[in-house]
Amino acid sequence: MNLFIYIFISGAILGSFYNVVGLRLPKNIQFTTSRSACPHCSTPLQARDLIPLFSYLLSKGKCRHCQHSISITYPLVELITGFLFLLAYMNLGLSLAFVGACLLISLAVIVTVSDINYMLIPNKLLLFFTVVFVIFRAIHPLQPWYDSIFGALVGFSIIFVIILLSKGGMGAGDMKLLGTLGILLGLKLTLLTLFLATLIGTVVSLTLLSFKVIGRKDPFPFGPSIVLGAVISYLYGFDLLQLYFDTFFL
């Protein structure tokens, strides 16, 4: 039981860091040295303002200095990261696969923050995780090991073709993102990721359109759908594929 709480809190603390990375990396602001400040009055945050979730609850979502309300996305990102870490642990236990899931969730959270805020997935981030996933798959290889290469090549190429054919909708960032994820996921789960991402992206964008949150011509970031599809594929992919084949090919 203690381990559940420990993993959730670790996820929430990391989530608070990933939120900062996602907001600062695209703008080339140092995220390791400079301290976080209130975006409204620029008062640097104190240590007591940096405890994930609790700080937000204790300050009732307002800056202590200027009373300006703090975006709900901060505690939300912390909560979601903690929850996803917990979900991965409940699914995989303490294993190398669990470590892989935590790496994937980390990339997913940073991509989501960055893509929603700036319509951008930083190259530096993808390069970093390409190295991380290659090292991880060297230690804990797919069967066969070169499935990682297939996943990366096919993930990259499919979106390349989609970009050529569709003229918009998906961008170069999405292409590099699915290529990077392919190293971790292998061929089958990369294809499943793209399928789920298209499904999620369509449902979410139609919902936002119908509630007039976005307009018909507004750009819609596709990165969050890809990484959510990847997390679902990594945790439940083979169960989903099994279910699919059992249902349609009996």
Ligand SMILES: [Zn+2]
């Ligand atoms: Zn303030």
